[in-house]
Amino acid sequence: MLKKFSFVILLLNLYLSCSKDSAEYQPTPQPLQIPQLFLDNIIAPIIPSDNLQTVEGVSLGRKLFFDTILSGDETKSCASCHAPQLAFSDNLPTSVGVDGIFGERNSMPLFNLAWNYNERFAWDGKELSLERQAEEPVQNPIELHSNWNDVISKLQSHPEYPELFRLAFNTSTITKELTTKAIAQFERTLISANSKFDRYSLGLTNLTAQELNGLNVFMSEDKGDCFHCHGNPNNPLWTDNDFHNNGLDSEFTDLGLGAVTGNPNDNGKFKTPSLRNLQYTAPYMHDGRFTTLQDVINHYSEGLQNSATIDPLMKKIDEGGVQLSNSDKADLLAFLLTLSDPLFISSFNPQD
Secondary structure, eight states: OHHHHHHHHHHHHHHHHHHHHHHHOOOOBOOOOOOHHHHHHSOOOOOOTTSOOBHHHHHHHHHHHTOGGGSTTSOOOHHHHSBGGGTSBOSSSSOBOTTSOBOSSOOOOOOSGGGOTTOOBSTTOOBOSHHHHTTHHHHOTTTTOOOHHHHHHHHHTSSSHHHHHHHHHSOSOOOHHHHHHHHHHHHHTOOOOOSHHHHHHTTSSOOOHHHHHHHHHHHOTTTTOOHHHHOOTTOTTOSOOOEEOOSSOSSOSSOBHHHHHOOGGGTTBEEOOOOTTGGGSOSBSTTOOBOSHHHHHHHHHHOOOOOTTOOTTSOOGGGTSOOOOHHHHHHHHHHHHTTOOHHHHHSOOTTO
16 A cells, blocks of 8 residues: 555656646747848848747747648648748749649748748738748648648657647647747748858959849849839848739739739739749749749840739830840849859758
């Protein structure tokens, strides 16, 4: 009887000890590594107060991002359509889901997401936070084609995930909300700021004469006039993160932002993508219609299609665009390529 009583006391002490440890345990803070160029030019990143960055949360989010457990048949992961070597994008016009069905949109690259100040994500702005953006692909029938109840059940019965969630969020009870929080924490660490132009801005390298003239074409209102939507050297994001109808079509089969807001004035408007890492993210536009950057430049030069909602920033619509010379096109292309960051695409090994 005494042995039995002692054993009960031992279990009680262990329980109280574990409970005390759980109450005192806190994940390790991991502030974002903000590049100097960003500190010098733009305001602080958006980090939700209820999802602060931690070592354990980022590690968990990274594991989830590359894990096929999130898909219905466990054949695809987030990284299947957002590959690190492609600046976390896809090399198809539109991505293919677990059932072999192609979607209607090109896979957007993922970087510098913590500086998306309007907090509208996706081409049409339908997701109103990075956490919410991470939720939709799992249950989308033409993407990962699963459902969150099944995913949570698989994660909860997994030999590693309950402990990883405990370390990240101080609970081993896994939920959809904590899963998407972890993925969002990882995605906020995807920071690209080491392109040739970044190093030029910091005084660490020089641009060629062609690249400098390409910058001039980009910034000149009587030439490329690209900066109104895509920013300038004082905006290292190289996007306004806003939505524009950039003259792709005269009629719309995809309403873009208009389908989300219900406002016909938003029809044909899509999010301005960053110009960073263009070398790795072909094909281009929301539907991947342009195979090369030359195609994109030609569109703005002579391929604009007029419509009721075309952005006033689109110049010389009646002439099809800004009518760049062949030399200015070549120089503009040379400049755009200076915005690509080879270190970024080589920094993420899913096996690490």
